Amino acid sequence: MFVAGFWVRNYWMFLSANFVNGLFSGIRGDIHDPLEFRSTVMPTMMNFFLFGAMGGSLIGTVWVAIANSSPVTKNTTLALFGPAWLGVLLSTGSAIMVQRLCPEPPRKEEAKGDDDDNKKAPDMTRTQRLVITIILVAGSLDAFGDYGNKFARNTILTNRYPLAREAVVNYVLMGSNIFSIYVGKVILTRTISRHDALGTGCKRATCASIGFMEATGLWCIVGNLVKVGVQLGLLTIVDFDESLTAMGWYVFIWILSQVFGICSTLASMFLYPGFLPTHRLGELNGLKNSLLSTVNCITPILLSSVYQTGSLQTGLDDADRRSAVDHASVLCLAICGTVSFLAFLGYLPLRQILPKTPKPPAAESPAVAATKGVVPEEEAVPPSAPPLSYYDTITWQEWSSLPMRRRFEVQRARARAGMERVRLHWGTWHDDCTAANDILSKAPKELGELRELYTEWVTSDEKLEEIAGLMATRRELEAKRDKTDRTAQRQKERAAMGQWIADYLDDAGYDWEVVPELYKAMIMNSFPPLDTLDEKQACLSDIAELRTFMVAFLKICAA
Incomplete structure (x- = not known):
């Protein structure tokens, strides 16, 4: 671009350089x-x-x-x-x-079994297909409306109001984009948090909660409906502001369009991946990105062609020329508003298709709740829970049969009652040998439930504060125990864990004594660090560290 503009001074070469720049700027991440x-x-x-x-x-x-x-x-x-x-x-x-500096992902050529796995992968459900189709179609229309907002500022505003051509004004308007993204993010996340407080029910590990679904679906619809009203407002200003004194109102309404446009864009961006099957992530994400790129390519050409019907007219005086440009501007805004309305209609079925938040259970009297010891969840909770002391000697088979959410409720109730958390001992490989298949078969379900819980916590400040409070209570309870006793108990469990691993490796046929460095690498690779490796036990002292820990754990779960 520099060579084309500075030395060669060739407009077509400059356009070609811009095309190449845009071509490589459009590379998508894998x-x-x-x-x-x-x-x-x-x-x-x-x-x-x-x-x-x-x-x-x-x-x-x-x-x-x-x-x-x-x-x-x-x-x-x-x-x-x-x-x-x-x-x-x-x-x-x-x-x-x-x-x-950027790590390179594994080469796809090395994944020899991918094609076979994809052939065996189950087809998508009807809900998945409907949601994906709606977001692809309505999202493309939404992107058209978003580009219409850019056109309203970059072309209509700057050509209509001389003050808008000043560099300082353009810089301020560009800065308002950051404000719009921040406000849109806050609106969306606050809505998600409010809906999420009603309860959860999404069984897929990628979904934070049903409240998440409702909130994102809602803003896909509302965001486009507001954009229709905003485009109508801009259209009205252009049509009636003959004295060119309403630039402030134009900018204010345009910023509203930016905010609500960000809400709908982020909502569809958050919602879409939750319905993609794992084996088709690359294909369907690529399809969505290609559609959006196509829309972003076609929209400016279409709007510019319409706008030029007024701006390129010849033989007119200044008043007639401005009238022709205003007429073309109104037509462009009307087109964008119509397309945003079509996006609104396209997103409407999401309210019926997306999972619904279950009604909160009826409130129990304090007397009934007290007899249960732990407030039961709707899922797989017996009519009457045993006393909290029952869990002091519970076996791992019985403990692992409880849903992960139920286990958390037990641990929370014990902490509030001043009791230690439920501890399951490592035991010996001799005792676990006959139950090895049972341990392995339960692990995926337990890991999925744990990931759902962590996702809820890490996406809700209120829940994360509650978890941090429970951890602080637990540390206080631990501090009351004799330090020598605490240290001895931990050393005993460390020794039992090491013995269990060694006995299992012996039984499984691994000669770990010969190449210890290799087995060290295998262990470290299986358990990437969640905390800095400094020979100290991790201490999560505040909410920020707790969230970082949980996000790191979720990242490993998703790997």
Whole structure:
């Protein structure tokens, strides 16, 4: 672009350079984070991208101001294209850092069994197919409306109001994008938290809760409906503001459109991966990205063609030309509003298709709750729970037969009652040998239930604060025990664990004595660190550390 604009001064070469830049900028990632990270990580990353765009804009503004301060370089190609050199340096540095620092995912060619596994994978359910189809179709229409918002600012606003062409005003408007993303994220996450408080019921590990489903489905619908109203508001201003004094109202309504557009975009972004089967993640994510890229390519061409019906008319005086441009602007906004309304209609069925939040159980009297010791959940809870002391000597078979949520309720009730947590001893391989298949068969279900619990906690500040409080209570109870006794008990369990592992490896035919370094590597690879390796036991002292620990654990579960 620099060569085309500064030396060659060829417009078509400049367009070609922009095309190549956009082509490589559209490369899609092949690694997709679990859904529970999208509500926090994705908006933050978008903020970084916007900060980068603002930084580049600021650098360009400063460069032009400095260059135009000298009669020699004022309004020259150096003033316009000089910042491109900095762009070249930053892009080169970024490419080097990516090549040197970013880990490379496993080569797909090495996964020989993938094709066979995919052939055996079960087909999608009717609900999955419906939700995926709705998001692909309505999401594409939603993207059209979002680009209409960009067109309303970049083209209509700047051509209609002279003040909007000032560099400072453009910089402020660009900064409002960060504000819009932040507000949209807060609105969406607050709605999810409020709905999530009603209960959970989603059995899939990728879903935070049914409340999550309801909230995201709601904002897919509401976001597009509000965008229709906003486009109508912008259209009205353009049509009736003949004196060009309503720029403030135009900008205010446009920011509203940005906020609610972000709400619908983030909602569909969070919801979509939760319905994708694992063996088709790459295919269906790629299809969605391709559709959005196609829409983002077609929309500016279509809107520009409509807009030019007014802006390129010849033989008109200034008043008639402005009237023609306003008419074309109204037509563009009407098209965007119509498409957003179609997206609203497309998303409407989600309210019926997505899982519904179950009604909260009827409140029990304090007397009835007291007789149970632990408040039972709706799932697999016996009519009358045993006293909390019963769990002091419970066997692992009986304990593991309880749902993970039920076990958490027991541990929470024991902590509140000033009792130690339920502890299951390692035992010996001799005792577990006959139950090995049972242990393995229960593990996937237990891990899935644990991941659902962690997902609920890590996506809700209130629940995370409750967990942190329970951990603090547990530490206080531990501190009351004799330190010598605590240390002796832990050393006993460490020895039992090591003996169990050694006995199992012997029985399974592994000669761990010959190549200990290899087995050390296998153990460390099986259990990546959740905390800094500093020869100290992890201590989660605050909510931030607790969330980091849980997110790391979820990341390992998803691997």
